[in-house]
Amino acid sequence: MYTNYLKTAWRSLIRGKIYSIINVLGLSTGLAVAIILSLWIKDEVTFDGFHNDADRIYRAWVKEHYQGDIFFNTVTPFQLGVQLSENLPEVESMTRYVTLNTSIKKDDIIEAEQLFLVEPMFLEMFDFPLVQGSVSHVLDDLRKMVLTEQSAEKYFGSEDPIGKTLFIELENEWVGFQIAGIAQTPPTNTGFQFDFLIPFENTENLYSPQTRQSWTNVAVETFIKIRNGSDLTDFNQKVASFMDQQVKDIYAAGEYQVGFQPLTEIHLDNSFPVGILPVSDGRYPTILAGIALLILVLAGINFTTLSVGRSLNRAREVGIRKTAGASRTQLMIQFWSEAILTTAIAMIFGMLLSWLLLPAFNQLAGSNLILSINANSVTVIILSIIIIGLASGIYPALLLARMNPINSLRGSILSESMPKHQLLRALIGFQFTLSMCLVCCTLVMQKQLHFMQNKNLGYSHDQIVTIPITKAGSRLSEVITEGNNIAQLLEDNLSSDPNIGDISISCHIFGTSGWTNVGYSDPTTQKFQSFNVNQIDHSFIPLYGINLKQGRNLMDNNPADQKSVIINEAYSEAFKINVNETLQAPFESFRVIAVSDDFNYQSLHQQVAPLVLTTDLIAIIRTGSDVSFNDPNPKLSIKVRGSKITDGLATIERAWKEVTEIPYTFTFVDDIIARQYQAEKKLSQILSLATMFAIFIASLGLFGIVTLLVNQKAKEIGIRKLLGANTLNIIYHFNRKFILLILLAGILSIPIAWYFMSNWLADFEYHTSLHWSIFFISLCLIVLIAVSTISLQSFRAAIGNPINSIRSE
Structure with a gap:
């Protein structure tokens, strides 16, 4: 049947x-x-849901309450994981890791790479299968390392890398690490995108004993696996009581909180502070x-x-x-x-x-x-x-x-004729309402992207190349000194080259997150305050074309400027400080020599925060009581002049290799700035494609309905033509039945699109406006597509021989 x-x-x-x-x-x-x-x-x-027992794995976070302010981190103190696993039976296992940007050498080739310093439990808690080597032995020695298949191929080609040695720069020395294992390259749906693993014990030479034993300094990500059957609520209460005892000499009860975020929720939960793992x-x-x-x-x-x-x-x-x-x-x-x-x-x-x-x-x-x-x-x-x-x-x-x-x-x-059928009209109207909503949303996103790409950020960023200076294990002061030396040598080598402009060195580059933030307790009000800080040199302001509202730029080789700073307008307004005044206590040894216009040194998602530009970052860090940063190592900025950018880059690379062994890796500042909005760009592109498909599908349906209607009204069309109707009359006859419906659908879509796009734009501190032209253009586009679709089929009917359609009458 x-x-x-x-x-x-x-x-x-x-x-x-x-x-x-x-x-x-x-x-x-x-x-x-x-x-x-x-x-x-x-x-x-x-x-990260593919790991065995992923539902029992959690990332620890720390929340500190200090004088009315809250400091929330997903990087934790070194000793947190150890203390929890040793004192709370609910913890089945624990692992910690930290990343390190450094250089790797094989023979005469030096490459800049990122390492994961992990404990042996890392490979047991997370499912990253080893192609070669044993999980229990690949990281059981301080100088062993694991490569992924991809990195093994990069350095050794078709050779078997097991037992061979790669040299890693640690504390200004090349240290040999023996390759003990090869792991499968991590899939794209994990936050742990590593290429190299080395033992966590190497952190002992990278972090001071005070940092490793402190409850107030955070540096590592800590993951725990809870035993089967454990009650998470009861466990959290035990952790709270335990932590109150551990930090009772520093914090009052409840002021130092430790919590846990499920592994599978990390990627899509951006309500947590960004740690080492990327989020979406x-x-x-x-x-x-x-x-x-x-x-x-x-x-x-x-x-x-x-x-x-x-x-x-x-x-x-x-x-x-x-x-x-x-x-x-x-x-x-x-x-x-x-x-x-x-x-x-x-x-x-x-x-x-x-x-x-x-x-x-x-x-x-x-x-x-x-x-x-x-x-x-x-x-x-x-x-x-x-x-x-x-x-x-x-x-x-x-x-x-x-x-x-x-x-x-x-x-x-x-x-009734088909277009007057109420359900049919409602369905066609609904299709074009949705289609116009998508068109409006696409145009708004495109407009916002154009706004972000073309907004005057308050500085010039065209044809500026930035090169990171990394020396793993070195003190920040040593790396800054090394960077200053490299900058001076490059300036001497490149000063006569017409393709090269100003050269500057700074600790942070525009368009990056995690600028050094210095917190302190105001001695007068006892209120906790903070500001961002960047170390620069005398060339930084002219290189980036930053406008100084008041005062002068830093001068080269001027000892008096060692304690001089430039502040932005946001800082001046927040702390009521102007030119020729000192910074507020406890930074009163620094004198303000200029106030700059506010410029968007971070993403347009954020409001411009108070900023201090100094030649002595270390001194300001030491004066503050709470400092956070992400990669404050110095970066060179070099202006490439003219249209021969390739020649300029080749010149910079030759000069770089003459003055230092640090790997040469460069990025255009333009690209760094654009990368901040990569998620929005991808969403906009996907939405654009989806909108095209939606319009195609809606137009296809309209084409089918008009075709059906033309066939049903073939005799009527023939009679109209015999009575003198021309082609335009017939095309108009069919269009008017639908255009009013589509206009109504377009009008209904406007408040819907407005609502969703207003909420989306609210995520940006600086954004474009929802101008009426966006909705007018969307409506015109939809109407044009509809008229073209209807007219195409009705034109074919209008030019037909009327005798054929009424032959049987």
């Missing part, structure tokens, strides 16, 4: 070829978009899931509208079937069979299309998604076909099944 339903459904699809093609094309496009977005969403929400915006998977669902709905609406539209053509078929004894249930099963068969065919083409589009999407999203077929995916595919088929076919099936057989045989089932 069911075979007969499928055969009949297949014959029905063949008879209405053009409508079947439209349905399959629309559904397959919608399914392809939904499949790709679903793969990306799954990859995001299952980040947890809203984006929800946004893209909504877009995928909307596009599927648009494709399903196409099927519904075309099926309803064809009801008149199939009325006699239904009447004959009912007269022959077919029940309502049998008719509904028949029409559902057609819907499910159409969906199954569309699913095949949709999977093929998604397979073809996936490489381009991976490149766009920076992912490594793979479309694989397994038992679970087959189940999902079958369920999706049934659900989409039933959902999109339910109304047409009910409508056709309840027809009166007498009226059906007379062909009088519908008394």
Whole structure:
């Protein structure tokens, strides 16, 4: 019986070829978009979920309450993990790690790399399988190391690296590490993107004993695995009591809190401070899931509208079937069979299309998604076909099944023309409402990206190259001294080169996060205050074109400027300090020689914070009571002049290699600034593609409805032409039935798009405006597409021979 339903459904699809093609094309496009977005969403929400016992692994965090202020960190004191694992039986295991930017040498090749310093438990707690080596032995010696397959190939090619030695720069010395293991390269859906692992014990030479034993200095990320059956609420209470005892000489009860974040929630939870592991915006998977669902709905609406539209053509078929004894249930099963068969065919083409589009999407999203077929995916595919088929076919099936057989045989089932059918009008309007919402959102995101890329940040950043100076294990003061020497040598070598402009050295570069922040207790008010600080030289201000509202720039080789600082306008307003005044206590030994205009030295998500520019970062750090920073090692900034950028870069590289063995790696400041908005750029690009597909699907459905309408009104068109109607009259006749509907849909979409985009823009401290032109352009675009779609098909009908359409009358 069911075979007969499928055969009949297949014959029905063949008879209405053009409508079947439209349905399959629309559904397959919608399914392809939904499949790709679903793969990306799954990859995001299952980040680090592949580890065994991932549900029992937590990252520790620390929250300190100090004089009314709260300091929240996901990096913790060295001793936290050890104390918890030794004193609380609920902790099954613990591991700590920290990253280190340094240089690696093999033969005469020196490369800048990032190392993970991990405890042996790291490879037991997290599932990063070893291709060679034993988990229990690869890190059991201070001078052993693990490479990933990718890094092993980079340094050794096809050679077996086990037992060979790489040299790592630690404390200004090249230290040999024997390769004891090779790990699989970490997948893209983990935050632990390492290339090299070395034993955690090496931190003993990198951090002072005071730092390693302190409860107030944070440096490492700590992960614990809770025993099966442990009650997390009870465990947190025990931790709170335990920590109160440990820090009672420093903090009052409850002022030093330790909590735990589930491993699987780290990636998408940006409410926590950014630690070593990267995080993403947890809203984006929800946004893209909504877009995928909307596009599927648009494709399903196409099927519904075309099926309803064809009801008149199939009325006699239904009447004959009912007269022959077919029940309502049998008719509904028949029409559902057609819907499910159409969906199954569309699913095949949709999977093929998604397979073809996936490489381009991976490149766009920076992912490594793979479309694989397994038992679970087959189940999902079958369920999706049934659900989409039933959902999109339910109304047409009910409508056709309840027809009166007498009226059906007379062909009088519908008394109104199709565009006046209320449900049909509502569905078409809904499609274009959603389409215009997506167009508006895309234009707003593009406008915000353009705003961020072109906003005057208060400094020049064109053709400026930055080069990091790293010397692992060295004191910050030593690295700064080394950086100053390199800068002076480069300036001497490059001063006569016409392709090279100013050269400057600073501890932080524009567009990066984690600038040195110095906190202190105001002696007068006892209130905790903080400001950002950057060490610069005399060339920094002119190189970046920063405008000084008052005062003068730092002078070269001027001992008096050792204690001189430049502050920004935000600092001046916050602390009521001006030129020729000293900084507030306890920094009164520093004198302000200039106030600069505010400039956006960090992301436009953030308001410009108070900033001090100094030639002696170390002195300010030592004066403050609470200091946090991310990579304060010095960076060179070099201006490349003219259009011959490649020649300028080659000149800088030659000079660099003459003056230092530190690996030469450069980045354009422009690229660093642009990288801050990479997530927004990816979302905008994905939304743009989704919008194109949505418009295509909506236009496809409109094209099908107009085609159906033209066929149903063929005789009317012929009579109109015989009575003198020209081509434009007929095109206008069809357009006016839809344009008012689409205009109404566009107007309804405006408050929806406004609401969502207002919330999105609120995340930026500096953002573009929601100008009326965005919505006007979106409306014009949608109307233009609709008019073009309708006019194309109605034009073909209008130029036809009217005799052919009324021959039988």
